[in-house]
Amino acid sequence: MMTHDEASELLAVFALDAVEADEYERIEEHLAQCPRCRAELDAHREVAAALGNSVGSLPDGLWDSIASRLPPRQDEEPPPMPALVREGMTPITGQGPQFQAPRPSGMPRPRRGSRGRLVTLASAAVAAAAVAIVLGLNLVHDNHQISQLQAGGGTHAAVAAAFRTQGHEVVNVKDAAHHRVAEFVVVPDGRGYLVHSTLPTLTSKQTYQLWTVNGTRSISLGLLGRSPSQATFTSAGASMPTTLAITVEPAGGSVYPSGPMFATGTA
């Protein structure tokens, strides 16, 4: 295995896929047990991706080829959605989330899989879930977009502007012990900003997720990441969300809260 210094010296080259074949596995071995190098590699990979990010036209028929080659999964049926039953909500079972979406321009309607697990909305319950998902998720920034804002300092200006907006509200979100863990400012057009957070850092497999609570319904406003500091969101329908809640979810986020609210607050 490589030493830390040897591996560290090659991380930028590794991110460009330009190491020699015999070095590749030794670097991978080192990465598996060195979080510092993993973090540095991730940073280099973001730069590499920026370099390789281009504006391209897609060839006709390419999506057809991909869709026609989608094989059935080798693994078992997917696990059930976590905690799909919320108070006042139709119990849902099945494989959500499933989206009902307009067909992207230039693409055919997706083929139905051999196991009948695709976009068919088989029941009113599933249809209700799809509507809830589509209506609820008007996510503006995920973890990395949040990082982008931090880098650009854009959030500070936006938060300042929000505080100067007529009709803005401040929402203090408190945990079960009534300690304030986050402060948001929301404005009448539905935008909102995380102003301050003392939320403890989660594991890499978890994320905080922000919700607006409307009666008994919880609608996702997006992921805050595992260590929130700044974030921007927009509420569906451009209505000002005045009741917010935060849950702890698996890293990819959840369609519905998978457990009790970690913290809640109302303007």
Add this chain to the structure above:
Amino acid sequence: MQEIGDVSDAQLVTAVARYSEVALAEVYRRHGGAVYGLARRVLNSTTEAEDVTQEVFLRLWNQPDRFDPTRGSLRSFLLAQSHARAVDAIRSLNSRRLREAKDASRTASAEYDMQHEVWDLALAEKVSGALATLPVEERRAIELAYFEGRTYVEVAELLDQPEGTVKSRIRNGMRRMRAALVEAGIQGVDA
């Protein structure tokens, strides 16, 4: 009614993990152009680039858990996949011949998500500006490695420089690029 275009990348991958072909189609609409564009640039071949693009999306379908949203954006993840596969291809004997071939015909025209295209254009401009700030020897080493699929040893031979020098130039150049991009308000590629 909000459309699928409003759903985050992370949510889309969650849906892909649950076998939603519509979600995969949306990922393709958002990022397919970039994935294909990078592969084509590295391989200089539309046919090979299409193969790479197919591989990347089939891999996402089969192994969505390989994407870890805590380690970078979906766009970055897919571009890394695209680049790695393109480099694998270019390093094979058959593809070496393709490297010399001219990319004569450009098949194109399925529509790439306009919203992302505008964003990509803005990003491309900033990246181009950041790249231009690098010392020429650092820029050249990075370009040879990344866009021509050369190993740093090959780059050292091509530039007639010691391998250690090339490693340092690439590392310093990447760090400089990162600083320049952060200064420009870009910390990663996202959409």
